[in-house]
Amino acid sequence: MSHRAPALRASPARPQAGFSLLEVLVAMALGLLLMAGIITLFSGISGTNKVQNGLARLQENGRFALMRMETDLRMAGGQFCSNTTGASARNTHIPVLPARAPMVFAKDLKLPDSQINSINASGNPDSTSATAPYPLSPRWFMQGYSCTATACTPTLTQSDTGIPDMALAAGGRVPGSDVLTVRYQRGTGWTIPANSCSIPITAPMTGGAVITVRPQAGDDPFNMTVSNSVPGLALVSDCVNPAILPISAVNTGSGTLTVAGSILPGATGNLCNGSPLRDVRLFDFKDDFVTVSFYLVFRADDSPDARPNSANAQRLIPALIRRENGVDQELVRGVDLLAFRYGVKRGDGTTQMMTATEIETASAAGGCPNPPPDAVMEPGCFWRSVRTIEPHLLVNSVDEVGGIDAVGRSYRFNDAPPVASPAATATLPSGLQVGNMNRREFVGLFSVRNGNL
Numbered sequence: 358m359s360h361r362a363p364a365l366r367a368s369p370a371r372p373q374a375g376f377s378l379l380e381v382l383v384a385m386a387l388g389l390l391l392m393a394g395i396i397t398l399f400s401g402i403s404g405t406n407k408v409q410n411g412l413a414r415l416q417e418n419g420r421f422a423l424m425r426m427e428t429d430l431r432m433a434g435g436q437f438c439s440n441t442t443g444a445s446a447r448n449t450h451i452p453v454l455p456a457r458a459p460m461v462f463a464k465d466l467k468l469p470d471s472q473i474n475s476i477n478a479s480g481n482p483d484s485t486s487a488t489a490p491y492p493l494s495p496r497w498f499m500q501g502y503s504c505t506a507t508a509c510t511p512t513l514t515q516s517d518t519g520i521p522d523m524a525l526a527a528g529g530r531v532p533g534s535d536v537l538t539v540r541y542q543r544g545t546g547w548t549i550p551a552n553s554c555s556i557p558i559t560a561p562m563t564g565g566a567v568i569t570v571r572p573q574a575g576d577d578p579f580n581m582t583v584s585n586s587v588p589g590l591a592l593v594s595d596c597v598n599p600a601i602l603p604i605s606a607v608n609t610g611s612g613t614l615t616v617a618g619s620i621l622p623g624a625t626g627n628l629c630n631g632s633p634l635r636d637v638r639l640f641d642f643k644d645d646f647v648t649v650s651f652y653l654v655f656r657a658d659d660s661p662d663a664r665p666n667s668a669n670a671q672r673l674i675p676a677l678i679r680r681e682n683g684v685d686q687e688l689v690r691g692v693d694l695l696a697f698r699y700g701v702k703r704g705d706g707t708t709q710m711m712t713a714t715e716i717e718t719a720s721a722a723g724g725c726p727n728p729p730p731d732a733v734m735e736p737g738c739f740w741r742s743v744r745t746i747e748p749h750l751l752v753n754s755v756d757e758v759g760g761i762d763a764v765g766r767s768y769r770f771n772d773a774p775p776v777a778s779p780a781a782t783a784t785l786p787s788g789l790q791v792g793n794m795n796r797r798e799f800v801g802l803f804s805v806r807n808g809n810l
Contacts, residue, residue, distance in 0.1 A: 410754075411754030411755070411794065412754065412797075414755060415691065415754045415755075415795060415796075415797055416797070418689040418752055419689075419799035421688070422677050422688055422750055423748065423750070423801040425688050426651060426748055426801065426803075427801060427803050429651075429679070430537075430539065430748070430805070431803050431804065431806050432807065433499050433540070433743070434499060434539070434541055434805065435543070435806075436459065436495075436542050436592065437546060438594065456495055456727075456728070457597075458492035458729035458730075458731075459592060459594070459599035459601050460492055460493075460600045460624075461487065461491055461492070462600060462601065462603070462620050462621045462623065462624045463603040463617075463619070464487050464488075464603070464619050464621060466493075466590070469519075469647075469648040469682040470518050470519045470520070470650060470682070471518060471538075472484045472517050474486065475487035476491050476493060477491075480494065480728075480734070480735035480736065481735075481736060482497065488621075490621045490622070490623045490624070492729055492730070492731045494729055494732045494741060495729070496737060496738055496740050496741040499539050499540070499740045499741075499743055500737075501535065501699065501740070502535060502536040503535055503712045503714040504523070504535055505533060510714040511713075518538070520536060520650055521652075521654060525655070525668065525673070526669055526673075527655050527657035527669075530653065530655075531652075531653035531675045531693075532786065533694060533787050534652065534694050534787065535695055535696045535713065536650060536651070536652040537650065537652075537748075538648060538650040539648075539649055540647065540648050540649070541647060541807070542645060542646050543646075544641065545575070545576045545577045545638075546639055547570035547571065547573075547577075547579055547612070547638060548570065548573050548576070548631070548636065548637070549568065549569065549570055549571075549593070549630070550569060550571050550631045551630065552630050553571075553630065554566065554568055554569070554630040554631075555567040556626040556629070557626050557630075558626045559625060560626045561622070561625060562602075562616060562626055562628060564616055564617055564618025565615060565616065565618065566626070567614070567616075568613065568639065569612055570639050579609050579612055580609060581609070581644070583606060583607050588603040588604060588617040588619060589603070589607065589641070589642075589643050590603060590641075591604050591639050591641065591642055592639070592642040592646065593639050594637070594639075595636075595638075598628075600624060602616055602628065603617035604616065605617035616629075647681055647682055648682055649679060650678075651677065651679055651748075652695070653676065653678065653787075654675070654678050655674070656674045656676050656687075657672070657674075658672035658673065666790045667790060673789060674691065674755065675691065675693055675787060676690045676691075676692065677690075677692040677695065689752075691752055691753045691754065692752055693752070693753055693785055693789070693796065694751040694785070695748070695749070695751075696712075696749040696770070696771045697713065697747065698710050698746075698747040699713070699743045699746055699747070700743065700744045700747070701716060701739050701744070702726065702743075702744050703725070703742070704726045708744060710747070716740060716743075717737060720737045720739045724739075725738035725741070725742060726738075728741070744804065745803065746803050746805060747800065747803075748801050748803075749770065749771045749798060750799045751796055751797075751798050752797055752799055753794045754795050754796075758793050758795070759793060761795070763778035764778055765795055766778065766780075766781065766791055766794070771798070781793050
């Protein structure tokens with residue numbers, strides 16, 4: 358028997374199966390829905406991230422600005438140990454310690470950023486040279502200005518202070534923001550050894566007298582310099598009778614200074630002979646006596662895509678400026694408004710918070726503590742009595758955040774009623790538009806340590 362294998366037959370070809378039109382449409386719809394969800398999620402996350410970054414930048418700028426201002430504001434009026442006025446008010450339960458003012462024996466002070474070259478017999482600043490010695494009251498170590506959108510009280514001009522005038526333009530000072538100028542002596546100074554002056558203690562001090570200093574461990578290097586055309590100034594402080602003397606020459610190698618021939622009469626050798634009982638020190642009153650001002654100024658946004666935020670054709674960014682002896686330093690950007698309040702100690706021992714305008718008005722009405730010995734009751738005498746300084750800053754996120762709502766644009770500043778849900782096109786006191794930015798107020802309260810015991 359034979360066995361045959363079954364013949365293999367080819368099965369008929371099956372047609373290729375694909376997606377139907379309905380399936381394609383359903384898939385596309387699902388894909389679009391998924392893509393829309395992803396885009397929405399990404400947009401929300403991106404917006405939240407921008408808001409968080411803006412708030413983080415806002416917080417960092419606000420805190421840094423207050424920290425940087427604190428250093429100068431606490432030192433306002435500082436003169437080593439010779440200006441304590443914390444117990445100068447009468448009718449209190451503490452001994453009365455009058456404010457001390459250095460006696461000026463130099464004809465010219467030329468204080469930076471001011472017209473103060475000397476103080477006349479009425480206690481007012483004078484741009485001319487002095488003809489007789491006078492006490493330099495701590496009143497002239499501080500001056501604040503309350504400013505509206507059009508003017509400041511007292512009047513503030515660039516020609517007098519070097520501080521820019523208000524203008525809605527790059528380089529202009531921000532309208533509606535206050536200005537504060539403080540002065541203080543920094544540095545360690547250098548010890549004057551006992552009986553080291555070239556003239557006796559009781560002898561009149563004249564030009565050519567030689568003062569010797571002896572820097573101690575931890576003191577600044579003795580690097581005081583004097584130019585040939587402008588005499589230097591030295592503050593000699595013994596915690597009792599400070600004085601400012603003109604200096605014509607300095608020898609840093611031997612640690613000696615020569616008193617200028619322009620010295621005004623009345624000084625004696627006790628100013629330069631040191632003391633075995635007190636730490637008598639000499640300070641550089643020309644370079645280390647600093648004048649610091651805080652104010653806001655507009656900077657131009659350099660981005661070509663920046664949208665104008667005011668009537669100005671260019672986007673402007675407000676910045677906080679620290680000006681020291683005529684040199685500007687930009688601290689932070691995004692400070693829309695700046696205001697100062699001052700804790701002032703009155704003659705009856707009470708303390709009152711005031712603005713610069715209120716201080717100027719109250720000073721004219723009286724009530725100031727007694728002036729330093731030999732000084733008159735100066736105009737604006739309450740500036741001598743400032744014990745605390747309270748800066749207010751309205752800080753924004755610098756960059757706009759697209760999609761921020763009206764509630765996010767709300768802000769409050771300096772105890773004024775809150776500005777709730779402003780439009781992006783609403784105008785700030787500075788003249789800038791509110792825009793799409795978050796804003797927060799930062800407030801500091803700093804004790805003026807040189808006026809408090």
